Amino acid sequence: MTATDAPDPHPPVPVLTIDGPSGSGKGTVSRAVAERLGWHFLDSGALYRATALAARRRGVDPGDIAALVSVARALDIRFVDRPGDDPAIFVDGEEVSRALRTESTGALASTIAAIPEVRAALVARQRAFRQRPGLVADGRDMGTVIFPDATFKVFLTASPGARAERRHKQLKQKGLDATLADLLQDIEARDARDAARAVAPLRPAADAVVIDSTGLEVEAVVDRVLRLVAARAADRTAG
Numbered sequence: 353m354t355a356t357d358a359p360d361p362h363p364p365v366p367v368l369t370i371d372g373p374s375g376s377g378k379g380t381v382s383r384a385v386a387e388r389l390g391w392h393f394l395d396s397g398a399l400y401r402a403t404a405l406a407a408r409r410r411g412v413d414p415g416d417i418a419a420l421v422s423v424a425r426a427l428d429i430r431f432v433d434r435p436g437d438d439p440a441i442f443v444d445g446e447e448v449s450r451a452l453r454t455e456s457t458g459a460l461a462s463t464i465a466a467i468p469e470v471r472a473a474l475v476a477r478q479r480a481f482r483q484r485p486g487l488v489a490d491g492r493d494m495g496t497v498i499f500p501d502a503t504f505k506v507f508l509t510a511s512p513g514a515r516a517e518r519r520h521k522q523l524k525q526k527g528l529d530a531t532l533a534d535l536l537q538d539i540e541a542r543d544a545r546d547a548a549r550a551v552a553p554l555r556p557a558a559d560a561v562v563i564d565s566t567g568l569e570v571e572a573v574v575d576r577v578l579r580l581v582a583a584r585a586a587d588r589t590a591g
């Protein structure tokens with residue numbers, strides 16, 4: 353072995369990014385993959401939702417960029433793991449897991465997420481989740497903006513109809529009310545906004561593997577992602 357062949361004593365912390373539109377199953381898949389790999393998990397959407405919720409509770413005008421930025425910078429958010437369930441999320445010490453998931457919080461999150469200054473205010477906080485032994489990062493711009501050097505990148509999608517149905521089921525399980533027609537309309541409006549915004553629009557990274565989960569069970573998608581990670585890891589070791 354020559355000096356240049358020697359293994360890097362400080363290899364970068366591996367990151368798997370899973371981006372995609374709302375309802376593509378990315379949250380469930382990302383969490384399951386993180387659990388199977390024993391890696392940390394970043395739910396970046398929760399940061400935008402928590403900023404939206406905190407801003408609304410403080411009566412901040414959604415057009416007041418400076419005030420939104422200070423809410424994002426000062427966000428006091430904590431994720432507490434709950435076995436067999438989504439982590440509980442606390443903002444300013446109060447449990448807000450349910451309030452974060454409502455459609456109105458999601459809609460406001462998507463509006464403020466289109467503001468470049470708000471996105472910039474959340475960058476360092478997202479990158480801080482990159483800790484050993486690895487990170488699974490779930491979002492819209494994980495592979496394109498936040499972790500462009502990620503080891504593995506997946507873009508998960510599904511038809512709008514399939515996504516609306518999944519969302520409907522999820523909300524019902526959480527005891528929240530919504531009609532399928534309203535959800536489909538929300539999903540289409542949110543997709544259009546997320547894809548059209550000037551900063552960090554929703555699109556697959558050039559080096560992402562695109563998986564269409566329409567008609568696939570969660571376990572099948574999780575298996576595909578895990579196989580992809582194993583295959584890439586083997587390539588990297590061999591190369």
Ligand code: C5P
Pocket residue numbers: 374396397398400401458461462463465466490491492493494542546
């Ligand atoms: O993923 P989730 O539905 O919780 O995200 C809520 C909103 O936050 C999305 O509709 C999107 O506008 C925004 N978001 C974003 N970038 C991310 C994650 C979420 O713009 N990385």
